[in-house]
Amino acid sequence: MAGSAAGGFVTRAFESMLKECANKKYNTLQSAIQTYLDSGKDFNQQSSIGETEQALSAASNQSVSSESNARAEKLEVGSDHSTGAPSTAQEVESTSSHASITKVLANAGHTLGGAEAKLVLNPLKLAFETKNIKVAELALDCLHKLIEYNHLEGDPGIAGGKNAELFTDILNMVCSCVDNSSPDSTARQVLKVLLTAVASAKMRVHGEPLLGVIRVCCNIALNSKSPINQATSKAMLTQMLSITFRRMETDVVSSDSSQPKEAYLEDGSKSMVEELSSSDRNGPRITSVDAHLEEIQNFVGGSDIKGLEAVLMKAMDLEDGGTARRGMSPETMSVEQRDALLVFHTLCKMGMKENNDEVTTKTRILSLEFLQFVEE
Structure with a gap:
């Protein structure tokens, strides 16, 4: 069976x-799956043909007379026509594609190339579109393994990033797999995939896709009827926040350590840019998120919504061009710093909801709990 080992x-x-789709009208999904499975069968057949041709080639090389060599060449040509085998160049090209997938999937940590990733992910995307619970859960489990074994590498959320569009689409579809009526098993599968994606060192989730992941987890924490899923989603959200802000802190440290040495003009004096940079480095390192976290400390655990709103407006001013530190602007922020700020904004907005219904109250409490966690 194709792929039974690797x-x-x-x-x-x-x-x-395929078995689940047997009596249903999911023709596009069935076709995509069959394309993948057939590529494996073609790979096995072509491998056998390649072994045969290698044997024929070895026999031909041992032949002494040129006439025998010519006959051997005719025999090989005739064999290709009689068996319908592809030419050598075509064979190498077609086998290398599936050979690449096979080798990658056989070893954790090896990543699929762009074309190979599309071949594997296309059936999963179509599976999510069916809205069939069993089919979707099979796809979620498969996707979880692909991410967990580091077979997918890319930057969803970064314009022009590696596999950004493909991975953003697949994450959005995962998020769409769960709503307030979804079975508990589906919600757990979605949570598992999303946490694995955010924690992955190779599938680096940023920007809007990251916020989408956090929103889905918050929705499960607030609306799931399963106490287990509520607790699981809150625990996973805590981990996601920890990962996001730890990456920001790591980036800040690495940025400081990689500051350029002082530059001098031809007359031996320091350049103006370097003097400003030097004065900044001598002062305390305050990131945009750090500055706002200090202010939010007084509001966590309380009900001062206006206070939270004021903090948020300062954060919004920062995004519009303000600075928390000289030389620090949204344009010069790293991806990790912007991710942390976006997450912080989202939590603040959740805490600013002013309605007094049960759902809004729960949302406000949840956001304040996470803001307190971030501050700690």
Whole structure:
């Protein structure tokens, strides 16, 4: 069976989906799965043909007479036509594609190339579109393994980033798999995929996709009827926040350590840019998020919504061009710093909701709990 050893979890998931789709009208999904499975069969057949041709080539090399060599060449040409085998160049090209996927999926940490990732992810995207619970859960489990084994590398949320559009689409579809009526099992699968994606060192989730992940987890924490799922989503949100802000702190440290040495003009004096940079480095390092976290300390655990709103407006001013430190602007922020600020904004907005209904109250309390966690 194709892929039974290398990348077997992908093949098993796709075959299970085919069985689930057998009596349903998911023709596009079935076709995409079959394309992947057939590529594996073609790879095995072509490998066998390649071994045969290698044997024929070895026999030909041992031949002494040129006439025998010519006959051997005719025999090879005739064999290609009689078996319908592709030419050598075509064979190498077609086998290398699936050989690449096979090798990648056989080893954790090896990543799929762009074309190979599309071949594997396309059936998963179509599976999510069916809205069939069993099919979607099979796809979620398969995607979780692909991310967990570091087979997917890219930058969803960064314009022009590696596999950004493809991975953003797949994450959005994962988020759409769960709503207030979804089974508990589906919600747990979605949470598992999302946390694994955010924690992944290779699938680096940023910007809007990151906020989408956090919103879905918050929705499960607030609206799930399962106490287990509520507790799980809150725990996972805590981990996601920890990862996001830890990456920001790590980036700040690495940025400080990589500051350029002082530059001098031809007359031996320091350049104006370097003098300003030097004075900044001598002062305390205050990031945009750090500055606002200091202010929010007085509001955490309380009900001063106007106070939270004032803090948020300062953060919004920062995004519009203000600075928390000289030389620090949204344009010069790293991706990690902007992620932390976006997450902080989202939590503040949740805490600013002013309605007094039960859902709004729960939302406000949840956001304040996470803001307190961030501050700590």
